[in-house]
Amino acid sequence: MIEDTETIEEFLAQHSADVEQAVREAAAKEITPRFRRLAAHEVDEKAGPHDLVTDADRLAEKYLTGVLSALLPGSVVVGEEAVHANPATYEAIRGEAPVWIVDPVDGTRQFVHGDPGFSTLVALAHHGVLLASWTFAPALDQLATAVKGQGAFLNGERLYAGPPTPGRDLEVATSHPDYTTDEEKRSLLGLWTEGVAPRACGSAGLEYLAIARGELDATAFSWEAAWDHAAGLLLVEEAGGTHLTVTGEPFRIVGGNALPFTAARDAATARRIVGLLSGTA
Known part of the structure; x- marks a missing residue:
């Protein structure tokens, strides 16, 4: 079991690239091949017509759950589809173990409709503190990463939000x-x-x-x-x-x-x- 943030930071220094690879592989194996090729039987409603789930969501989450939990022994995974199946699993976010927070296809509605504006989201947290994140938009070829205290990057370029432009809405x-x-x-x-x-x-x-x-x-x-x-x-x-x-x-x-x-x-x-x-x- 990982016991402190310092150890997790050491893990991130050594394995951030492995997490990035896992995110890319989940998309390449389970998401991209189904983009604009979904069959009717691969799409279901959860809470209604605006809340969709696809085979890409389920299978990408399953892949990430296996890889991420193996990368960081003692960690747990809280994924959107697993929580839908068993809401009690959400409580792990408040637990003692490091937790991977996973949305396999964020923007499923866009994905189903053939819109490239969807992403795979992964974050690592411990005791409620966000430590690292990966945002991958495979159809746009964009990967954004952040590690606490080390900045945010998009395809390797540093990101700065900056203040809004004065005088415009x-x-x-x-x-x-x-x-x-x-x-x-x-x-x-x-x-x-x-x-x-x-x-x-x-x-x-x-x-x-x-x-x-x-x-x-x-x-x-x-x-x-x-x-x-x-x-x-x-x-x-x-x-x-x-x-x-x-x-x-x-x-x-x-x-x-x-x-x-x-x-x-x-x-x-x-x-x-x-x-x-x-x-x-």
């Missing part, structure tokens, strides 16, 4: 209304104001990457599922951005957050979005 990717409560809808309506340009989000992982690249100013999300957020939140942090819930506290991957929350290119933007969401701006 803030572009904010927001939760789809089908996935929000009435209270959350009221909070999100605060974004429809002068100086802000909200739009529906796509793949959460790629929205976070857009913030880290300085192409998107902020997000406003109303759900907590760690597999959607873990990789991207560390990527944004390591690119110089930040994240806040409506109570002004950072988002916690272990849950219990006040929602909605934002990730943003800089602290000033995060505070402005939180003010609009909470009605205090």
Whole structure:
């Protein structure tokens, strides 16, 4: 069993490239061959027509679970599809073991419709602290990585989010209304104001990457599922951005957050979005 962060950091120094290879191989074996070639029997609904799962999701997660748990003995994997099958497995995020947080196909709806805007997300955390992340968009040939305290990179190039350009509307990717409560809808309506340009989000992982690249100013999300957020939140942090819930506290991957929350290119933007969401701006 890995017992402390220092040992995990040593693991990352030696094996980050192995994790990257595993992510690429999962995509090459199970995802890319099915892109724009999915048969009807390979697609199912989970909670409804907007919540899809495919054979690519299931098989890529199975592959990653096997490889990642073997790479780091004593670690556990929390994957979206495994949690759907057995919700109790999500509790491992709050446990003592290092945890791999996996979304095999983030943006399954886009994947099913032949849109290249999907990604595979992997993050490593311990005691609620995000330590490393990998965001891979195979159809776009983009791999973004981050290690806590060591910066964020896209295809080997350093990422800097930077502040938004003064004088233009803030572009904010927001939760789809089908996935929000009435209270959350009221909070999100605060974004429809002068100086802000909200739009529906796509793949959460790629929205976070857009913030880290300085192409998107902020997000406003109303759900907590760690597999959607873990990789991207560390990527944004390591690119110089930040994240806040409506109570002004950072988002916690272990849950219990006040929602909605934002990730943003800089602290000033995060505070402005939180003010609009909470009605205090």
